[in-house]
Amino acid sequence: MKLYLKFLSIHLRSAMTYRSSFFLSCLGQVLITTNVFLSVVFLMDRFQSIGGYTLPQLSLCYAVILAGTSLAECFARGLDAFGRILSQAQFDRIMLRPRPLLFQVLCQDMKPTMFARVLQAAVMLIWALGAGAVRWTPAKALTLALMILCGAGVFFGVFLINACVTFFTLEHIEALNIFMDGPREYGKYPFGVYGKPVLLILTFLVPLALVQHWPLQFLFDRGPAWYGLLPLAALLFLIPCGLLWRLGVRHYRSTGS
Amino acid sequence: MKKYWSFFKMRLMAGLQYRAAAMAGMSTQFVWGAMEILLYRAFWAEHPGQFPMGMEALSSYIWLQQAFLTLFAMWNWEHDILRSVKEGTVAYELLRPTDIYSMWMARSVANRLARASLRMVPVLVVASFIPAPYGLRLPASPAAFALFLLASVLMVLVVCSYHLLVYALTFYLTDPNGLMVLSVAAADLLGGAIVPLPFLPDGLRQFAQLTPFGSMQNVPLRIFSGSISLAQAPSVMGLQVFWIITLLSAGYLLTKKGLRRAVILGG
Numbered sequence: 295m296k297l298y299l300k301f302l303s304i305h306l307r308s309a310m311t312y313r314s315s316f317f318l319s320c321l322g323q324v325l326i327t328t329n330v331f332l333s334v335v336f337l338m339d340r341f342q343s344i345g346g347y348t349l350p351q352l353s354l355c356y357a358v359i360l361a362g363t364s365l366a367e368c369f370a371r372g373l374d375a376f377g378r379i380l381s382q383a384q385f386d387r388i389m390l391r392p393r394p395l396l397f398q399v400l401c402q403d404m405k406p407t408m409f410a411r412v413l414q415a416a417v418m419l420i421w422a423l424g425a426g427a428v429r430w431t432p433a434k435a436l437t438l439a440l441m442i443l444c445g446a447g448v449f450f451g452v453f454l455i456n457a458c459v460t461f462f463t464l465e466h467i468e469a470l471n472i473f474m475d476g477p478r479e480y481g482k483y484p485f486g487v488y489g490k491p492v493l494l495i496l497t498f499l500v501p502l503a504l505v506q507h508w509p510l511q512f513l514f515d516r517g518p519a520w521y522g523l524l525p526l527a528a529l530l531f532l533i534p535c536g537l538l539w540r541l542g543v544r545h546y547r548s549t550g551s
Numbered sequence: 552m553k554k555y556w557s558f559f560k561m562r563l564m565a566g567l568q569y570r571a572a573a574m575a576g577m578s579t580q581f582v583w584g585a586m587e588i589l590l591y592r593a594f595w596a597e598h599p600g601q602f603p604m605g606m607e608a609l610s611s612y613i614w615l616q617q618a619f620l621t622l623f624a625m626w627n628w629e630h631d632i633l634r635s636v637k638e639g640t641v642a643y644e645l646l647r648p649t650d651i652y653s654m655w656m657a658r659s660v661a662n663r664l665a666r667a668s669l670r671m672v673p674v675l676v677v678a679s680f681i682p683a684p685y686g687l688r689l690p691a692s693p694a695a696f697a698l699f700l701l702a703s704v705l706m707v708l709v710v711c712s713y714h715l716l717v718y719a720l721t722f723y724l725t726d727p728n729g730l731m732v733l734s735v736a737a738a739d740l741l742g743g744a745i746v747p748l749p750f751l752p753d754g755l756r757q758f759a760q761l762t763p764f765g766s767m768q769n770v771p772l773r774i775f776s777g778s779i780s781l782a783q784a785p786s787v788m789g790l791q792v793f794w795i796i797t798l799l800s801a802g803y804l805l806t807k808k809g810l811r812r813a814v815i816l817g818g
Binding site for chain 2: 314315318319321322325326328329330332333336337339340341343344345467468469471472476479480483487488489492
């Protein structure tokens with residue numbers, strides 16, 4: 295852990311060397327996700343409600359997804375570029391070192407600019423709470439924390455799958471973007487809004503609905519309390535992801551001498 | 552003119568080589584389109600009376616938007632041009648017996664056409680088989696289709712003229728990234744990418760329509776779907792022509808001036 299924090303500070307300092315370009319890319323990223331939420335604001339301005347949700351509730355919904363993806367993207371950046379690590383045979387070097395493989399890959403690269411989006415998520419969350427999106431109880435606060443943390447966990451799993459695929463194909467598969475970039479766009483509404491098939495896929499295949507749609511039902515007093523614990527079940531998704539990683543490592547044949 | 556035409560053809564051929572990448576990109580295009588339509592379907596089911604355009608028109612708009620994405624996307628910069636201005640290799644271009652600004656234009660238009668033509672056809676074909684009101688439907692009249700084609704050409708020219716202006720401004724800025732970031736965000740917001748312009752609140756909508764961004768995807772997509780009627784089309788397309796002329800001449804003058812004061816070092 296200490297080693298990890300050390301790497302984090304290195305990446306942060308290297309990003310801060312070019313200060314203006316650091317802040318510019320922060321700004322660019324926040325503008326993109328702000329636009330995503332503005333589309334919700336405009337539609338709610340016209341229609342008032344969707345599926346019984348109000349604007350503050352949707353703000354909370356998007357804040358949870360935004361915080362989850364941004365945290366995962368910040369720390370799993372090394373997985374995003376894993377195709378390059380493999381094709382340039384850097385993975386051989388990683389295998390020689392006496393530290394866990396995955397840990398080293400994660401330390402290779404990080405994306406500190408993502409903290410800007412976490413900040414945006416915090417602002418949206420505070421606004422939503424101030425506007426009375428939820429009637430609070432301690433259990434609900436716990437659920438909210440679980441949603442964000444387990445959400446980051448599920449996204450981490452998706453990034454891991456994306457990286458594992460390159461063990462077999464050597465190139466990232468663009469179709470996986472559907473689950474990497476897609477939720478940052480479409481997580482602005484609870485997934486139930488998109489209809490049953492989408493909800494089923496996101497509950498049982500890639501369990502993003504377990505960190506967003508179902509616990510939200512509990513937060514908004516629309517479902518039973520045990521929905522609030524479903525984010526923990528979403529973490530089961532990490533098991534097949536981990537197995538795939540092991541399979542990939544075993545399958546790995548070096549590219550060079 | 553002939554030399555720009557052959558340069559245009561060359562870039563087009565080069566762009567058409569990346570077939571596998573285009574195929575891979577298409578799967579995501581289908582999902583994005585489907586998710587958008589599912590979303591608006593939910594709004595339609597609850598508030599059909601408050602829709603500024605019909606569900607069928609909206610579906611056509613969304614599928615066409617996915618198909619044409621690379622044709623009008625603001626983030627589709629020509630990084631080679633930007634680099635050449637920043638690093639000064641633009642000097643080589645000046646030695647050639649061609650006008651640099653026309654060359655940039657030919658390159659931008661060709662690359663957009665190449666990228667879009669690869670992605671467009673499968674999306675359009677599949678979308679037209681999706682049952683009403685969620686699929687792609689042809690415009691009501693041949694006249695509307697003809698206007699749509701013309702407006703699409705104008706759209707590409709508006710987007711490329713805007714880009715050329717940004718490249719021209721790069722002569723004066725140390726780092727064009729800020730301008731590019733803001734342009735992309737403004738085009739998303741005011742161009743009808745995040746929600747179609749008719750869905751924007753009053754005031755903002757009228758403003759957006761007058762900006763250059765409102766003369767981009769907004770015009771052909773809405774003519775195609777019937778959201779801009781035949782009677783309204785001439786004035787909207789007139790505005791497109793106005794922006795092309797304004798942006799092009801501003802960029803052209805800036806490039807002229809920028810090149811005159813540029814000092815390129817090296818021997």
